[in-house]
Amino acid sequence: MNVSRQLLIAGGGIGGLAAALALSSAGWQTHVFERVAELSEVGAGLQLGPNATRLLLSWGLESDLRRVAAVPERIVARSALSGAELATLPLGASIEARYGAPYFTVHRAELHRLLCAAVLARSGVRLDLSQAVHGYSENADGVTVTTDSSGVAGAALIGADGLHSAVRVQMLGGGAPRGVGDVAYRTLLKTADLPLAARVNQVTVWLGPDLHVVQYPVRCGEAINLVVLVHGAHHAAQGGWDHAAEPDQVERALYATCRPLRDLVAAARHASLNERPWGMWVLADRPPVSVAGEMARGRVALAGDAAHPMRPYLAQGAGMAIEDAAALAAALADESTDIPTRLQRYAESRWRRCARVQARSERNSTIFHARGLMRLGRDVSLRLMGERLMDVPWLYGRR
Numbered sequence: 001m002n003v004s005r006q007l008l009i010a011g012g013g014i015g016g017l018a019a020a021l022a023l024s025s026a027g028w029q030t031h032v033f034e035r036v037a038e039l040s041e042v043g044a045g046l047q048l049g050p051n052a053t054r055l056l057l058s059w060g061l062e063s064d065l066r067r068v069a070a071v072p073e074r075i076v077a078r079s080a081l082s083g084a085e086l087a088t089l090p091l092g093a094s095i096e097a098r099y100g101a102p103y104f105t106v107h108r109a110e111l112h113r114l115l116c117a118a119v120l121a122r123s124g125v126r127l128d129l130s131q132a133v134h135g136y137s138e139n140a141d142g143v144t145v146t147t148d149s150s151g152v153a154g155a156a157l158i159g160a161d162g163l164h165s166a167v168r169v170q171m172l173g174g175g176a177p178r179g180v181g182d183v184a185y186r187t188l189l190k191t192a193d194l195p196l197a198a199r200v201n202q203v204t205v206w207l208g209p210d211l212h213v214v215q216y217p218v219r220c221g222e223a224i225n226l227v228v229l230v231h232g233a234h235h236a237a238q239g240g241w242d243h244a245a246e247p248d249q250v251e252r253a254l255y256a257t258c259r260p261l262r263d264l265v266a267a268a269r270h271a272s273l274n275e276r277p278w279g280m281w282v283l284a285d286r287p288p289v290s291v292a293g294e295m296a297r298g299r300v301a302l303a304g305d306a307a308h309p310m311r312p313y314l315a316q317g318a319g320m321a322i323e324d325a326a327a328l329a330a331a332l333a334d335e336s337t338d339i340p341t342r343l344q345r346y347a348e349s350r351w352r353r354c355a356r357v358q359a360r361s362e363r364n365s366t367i368f369h370a371r372g373l374m375r376l377g378r379d380v381s382l383r384l385m386g387e388r389l390m391d392v393p394w395l396y397g398r399r
């Protein structure tokens with residue numbers, strides 16, 4: 001094994017696998033360490049904006065993605081109280097023409113699976129399961145990670161080990177992620193079992209006081225991903241994905257909303273494809289990145305949620321992890337300089353954009369969950385300038 005050509009990656013989530021794919025395509029050998037014994041992403045959906053799909057397509061994943069993705073025709077913002085339509089942003093062919101890449105909605109497990117298959121089809125990639133990274137040591141020639149069973153050396157370490165990253169703790173110290181006071185309840189519904197009005201090929205965002213609900217198709221439209229996000233419900237909940245919620249609990253949170261929305265949420269009782277209709281996740285993030293040094297130091301760099309965890313209110317956490325992967329491959333390709341300098345350039349190229357996306361995601365939580373006069377003002381603005389407010393050219397456009 002030529003250690004100087006080997007990159008170590010902690011974490012085999014969407015960020016870690018995207019990094020392995022981009023870096024192996026650029027000629028690096030990559031060794032991914034994943035702590036779980038079996039790769040299985042949770043059964044929830046992901047929106048992928050043109051900034052993310054552009055990269056996935058450039059990595060040769062177009063036909064695989066089109067086999068599993070839905071291509072929604074529009075994003076529609078509605079009042080959760082009255083059901084009234086507030087604004088629409090055309091997606092489908094319109095956004096693809098504008099930004100040169102599609103807007104997809106996918107099941108996370110399917111994106112994860114196809115990234116995994118693409119990674120394993122490359123020569124020079126090794127994926128070790130049941131291997132948690134506990135720490136690392138670094139010297140002038142390389143970096144060595146300590147895993148459950150051994151120490152492995154490489155030229156650099158990418159910490160793509162998620163919200164509670166061990167690599168981040170060693171690199172930056174600091175405390176735990178901050179709870180944001182919101183809980184996400186999610187389910188996956190069989191489209192054919194839903195009321196006709198709910199079987200729409202669009203992203204619908206229902207905006208209500210202290211809550212919002214997002215629904216969109218996945219699996220080429222065969223299923224609907226439904227997420228109910230509620231402010232202030234976090235006291236009874238615990239972190240992580242592995243918590244079930246009772247249908248009553250979710251329905252109670254929506255008691256004041258309009259009938260079509262309550263019907264949709266109640267449909268989880270009979271139309272959910274999950275063993276337990278509702279899963280629950282307590283949301284956490286970190287303040288926006290404030291300097292490049294928070295994303296790379298020496299031979300170690302952070303990517304994805306390990307670097308910049310954010311609220312899901314701009315639907316860009318995975319998108320930013322995918323962008324990080326492409327940026328790492330671009331920065332590490334410069335053979336004229338040493339690895340720490342290349343990683344520093346990676347961080348310089350990423351931190352401001354990631355910070356902006358984190359800040360915008362945070363701001364969206366205030367806007368989405370607005371009450372009283374602020375809510376009325378938001379609704380008027382959406383009615384008057386909806387398309388302009390919902391489009392995000394600085395995010396979706398080519399850079």
Ligand SMILES: Cc1cc2nc3c(=O)[nH]c(=O)nc-3n(C[C@H](O)[C@H](O)[C@H](O)COP(=O)(O)OP(=O)(O)OC[C@H]3O[C@@H](n4cnc5c(N)ncnc54)[C@H](O)[C@@H]3O)c2cc1C
Pocket residue numbers: 010011012013014015016033034035036045046047048131132133134160161162163164165166167184186227281303304305306312315316317318319320321
């Ligand atoms: C409700 C909700 C909706 C969302 N919707 C969207 C959306 O529509 N679009 C979007 O782009 N993003 C969305 N996101 C965000 C997105 O899910 C995350 O940002 C993204 O999955 C982060 O990927 P990651 O690989 O960085 O981290 P993770 O997915 O957390 O992966 C980290 C991996 O590292 C492993 N690991 C952890 N510690 C160690 C260790 N010490 N050693 C080895 N392995 C380790 C874990 O087991 C895991 O496999 C949403 C998030 C939520 C909560």
